Amino acid sequence: MSKREFQTEVSQLLQLIIHSLYSHPEIFLRELISNSSDALDKLRYLTLTDETFKSFPFTPRIDLELDEENKTLTLADNGIGMNEEDLVSHLGTIARSGTKNFLSQLSGDAKKDSNLIGQFGVGFYSAFMVADKIEVVSRKAGEDKAWRWISDGKTGFDISPAERDTAGTTILLHFNEEGKVYANSWRLQEVVKKYSNHIAFPIFLTYDKSEWNAEEKKSEKTRTTEQVNAASALWRRSKSELTDEDYKELYKSITGESQDPLFWFHTKAEGSLEYTTLFYIPAKAPLDLYQAEYKVGVKLYVKRVFIMDDAKELLPQYLRFVRGIIDSEDLPLNVSREILQQNRILTTIRTASVKKILTELKNIATNQPEKYLEFITEYNRPLKEGLHNDYANRETLLDLIRFKSTKVEGLTSLADVKSRMKDGQKSIYYITGGNEGLLRTSPLLEIYKKKDLEVLILDDDIDEIVFSGVDKYEEIDLKAVNKASTSEDLKDDAEAEQTADKTKELQPLLDKLKATLGDQVKDVRASVRLADSPSCIVSDEEEPSLQMLQMLRAMGQKDIPAVKPTLEINPDHEIVKKLLARSDDSVAQDAAWLLFDQALLMEGVPLKDPGTFVQRLNRVLNLSI
Numbered sequence: 371m372s373k374r375e376f377q378t379e380v381s382q383l384l385q386l387i388i389h390s391l392y393s394h395p396e397i398f399l400r401e402l403i404s405n406s407s408d409a410l411d412k413l414r415y416l417t418l419t420d421e422t423f424k425s426f427p428f429t430p431r432i433d434l435e436l437d438e439e440n441k442t443l444t445l446a447d448n449g450i451g452m453n454e455e456d457l458v459s460h461l462g463t464i465a466r467s468g469t470k471n472f473l474s475q476l477s478g479d480a481k482k483d484s485n486l487i488g489q490f491g492v493g494f495y496s497a498f499m500v501a502d503k504i505e506v507v508s509r510k511a512g513e514d515k516a517w518r519w520i521s522d523g524k525t526g527f528d529i530s531p532a533e534r535d536t537a538g539t540t541i542l543l544h545f546n547e548e549g550k551v552y553a554n555s556w557r558l559q560e561v562v563k564k565y566s567n568h569i570a571f572p573i574f575l576t577y578d579k580s581e582w583n584a585e586e587k588k589s590e591k592t593r594t595t596e597q598v599n600a601a602s603a604l605w606r607r608s609k610s611e612l613t614d615e616d617y618k619e620l621y622k623s624i625t626g627e628s629q630d631p632l633f634w635f636h637t638k639a640e641g642s643l644e645y646t647t648l649f650y651i652p653a654k655a656p657l658d659l660y661q662a663e664y665k666v667g668v669k670l671y672v673k674r675v676f677i678m679d680d681a682k683e684l685l686p687q688y689l690r691f692v693r694g695i696i697d698s699e700d701l702p703l704n705v706s707r708e709i710l711q712q713n714r715i716l717t718t719i720r721t722a723s724v725k726k727i728l729t730e731l732k733n734i735a736t737n738q739p740e741k742y743l744e745f746i747t748e749y750n751r752p753l754k755e756g757l758h759n760d761y762a763n764r765e766t767l768l769d770l771i772r773f774k775s776t777k778v779e780g781l782t783s784l785a786d787v788k789s790r791m792k793d794g795q796k797s798i799y800y801i802t803g804g805n806e807g808l809l810r811t812s813p814l815l816e817i818y819k820k821k822d823l824e825v826l827i828l829d830d831d832i833d834e835i836v837f838s839g840v841d842k843y844e845e846i847d848l849k850a851v852n853k854a855s856t857s858e859d860l861k862d863d864a865e866a867e868q869t870a871d872k873t874k875e876l877q878p879l880l881d882k883l884k885a886t887l888g889d890q891v892k893d894v895r896a897s898v899r900l901a902d903s904p905s906c907i908v909s910d911e912e913e914p915s916l917q918m919l920q921m922l923r924a925m926g927q928k929d930i931p932a933v934k935p936t937l938e939i940n941p942d943h944e945i946v947k948k949l950l951a952r953s954d955d956s957v958a959q960d961a962a963w964l965l966f967d968q969a970l971l972m973e974g975v976p977l978k979d980p981g982t983f984v985q986r987l988n989r990v991l992n993l994s995i
């Protein structure tokens with residue numbers, strides 16, 4: 371027998387579990403059954419695709435055996451099984467980045483952590499919530515040795531050779547105080563039906579059934595084996611046969627989530643291609659949504675046979691929060707990952723699935739706006755990624771995404787923005803940047819406020835990249851307010867003439883400012899967009915803004931081109947008028963820099979030299995006190 375220690379993360383997780391952070395210990399059964407179901411899926415796949423396993427006798431099933439007296443439960447499957455190496459790596463370490471991520475988010479506050487653990491599901495280890503000793507005997511398909519893994523869930527586990535007639539895994543749980551309630555056949559059946567009714571394989575329960583013996587007028591116990599789940603691939607049934615509860619239950623059994631999904635879309639396609647899709651939208655965004663190594667949520671089946679659950683090709687990346695099943699009649703069973711990437715059938719299913727999901731979301735947005743708000747609060751950002759990557763669905767995505775705005779509280783759609791456009795208004799305007807507060811007080815918005823024009827506040831860090839590539843919404847131009855070119859909406863003819871006059875008047879000051887600021891600016895000019903502030907900075911149409919450059923730098927991007935902003939000054943502002951009249955002395959020099967620095971600060975761009983800024987500010991302040 372060899373003794374092994376758990377990896378640190380496993381010990382951490384077990385600590386949490388043993389301290390009963392989780393409020394539904396019954397999920398241990400769902401987790402173990404789902405592992406067995408995965409193991410059966412894997413072996414079934416091999417028997418259909420791999421020559422070595424084609425003649426393998428295989429009638430997939432899961433067997434639960436209850437010993438009420440000794441308070442033990444055995445769970446056996448004839449699936450793929452594990453060899454010694456698998457037992458050590460699968461039941462002694464945590465390989466999945468999601469679990470590690472979960473552990474790193476724990477705060478130490480039991481209440482918060484138990485909520486987290488509830489969203490998460492802890493797999494095999496959850497059995498230690500109800501058992502103080504677990505024995506696993508497993509034999510891998512195609513191998514002749516079996517192995518026993520035993521642990522009390524504290525520091526480590528023992529591994530030794532064992533006997534098992536056929537391939538598969540048997541798990542023996544010795545229930546602890548908390549687990550004793552599950553040493554009850556009625557309770558077990560209830561839990562199996564609740565979570566695992568629709569897994570594709572039959573689950574049998576062997577237990578002592580009490581039956582009334584009418585002759586002897588007493589109840590008698592007989593050892594009985596009964597199938598306790600429906601074992602049907604529920605998604606293959608028609609919608610009319612299924613209740614909301616069926617859908618929710620299937621969702622929980624395939625995702626391990628404890629919360630109900632927000633909604634689901636079930637489609638059966640018949641025609642040149644036959645397939646079924648059932649997609650779910652989780653109520654909360656998955657924890658790994660923004661990690662490069664996110665876990666794929668859609669499983670691929672071919673004719674009800676599970677094929678894979680880690681194929682990133684099934685849906686575009688921006689829909690990675692979608693959970694569910696794609697079951698095709700036409701794909702070959704031995705379809706490989708490489709084939710999937712350029713398979714015509716899968717491409718057709720994928721294109722139709724994306725359309726279906728987006729169309730259904732649009733219907734919900736129209737018919738159940740409150741429900742849609744729950745959705746968009748979680749998933750606005752991935753949909754924006756779609757704008758960047760999924761050109762074909764851009765129009766629909768633009769209708770689905772929601773925006774903050776200067777005109778309404780909460781979120782608004784582009785359709786609503788369009789309906790609020792003023793007579794003759796040419797464009798829809800937006801401002802981008804990382805901080806909503808700064809954006810709302812940006813000097814760039816002053817003229818829009820004055821002219822009563824709505825501006826969308828785009829404060830997600832990806833907004834500038836995404837929206838700089840979107841020129842129009844339904845033939846209406848989308849324009850960033852921090853770009854140098856100004857829109858026709860901002861000036862009427864009379865104003866344009868006035869501005870031209872003012873620029874002429876202001877020219878000596880503009881020249882002086884340019885000379886003072888030197889190569890810090892691309893240009894200095896009179897602004898038409900300012901009302902209350904003396905200055906602002908803008909970027910060229912085709913250049914990234916200063917905030918954007920800052921973000922790229924923060925992300926560690928090298929070789930960022932030096933982009934100079936254009937400084938605009940407000941011809942009607944008192945300070946500007948006074949400066950125009952003033953001779954070029956040191957005060958005017960300080961004022962020039964202060965106009966530039968304050969414009970940068972208002973855009974959330976940190977000053978290169980705050981010390982000099984403060985000295986200038988103090989010199990000017992000193993004169994006015």
Ligand SMILES: Nc1ncnc2c1ncn2[C@@H]1O[C@H](COP(=O)(O)OP(=O)(O)OP(=O)(O)O)[C@@H](O)[C@H]1O
Pocket residue numbers: 401405406409447449450451452460461491492493494495538539626
């Ligand atoms: N009955 C089983 N037969 C074969 N392998 C198993 C069995 N139970 C567990 N395993 C192996 O142990 C691994 C770890 O199981 P665990 O339940 O901790 O996580 P998981 O199943 O990978 O994740 P999740 O439960 O979140 O889906 C599994 O991925 C699988 O490889």
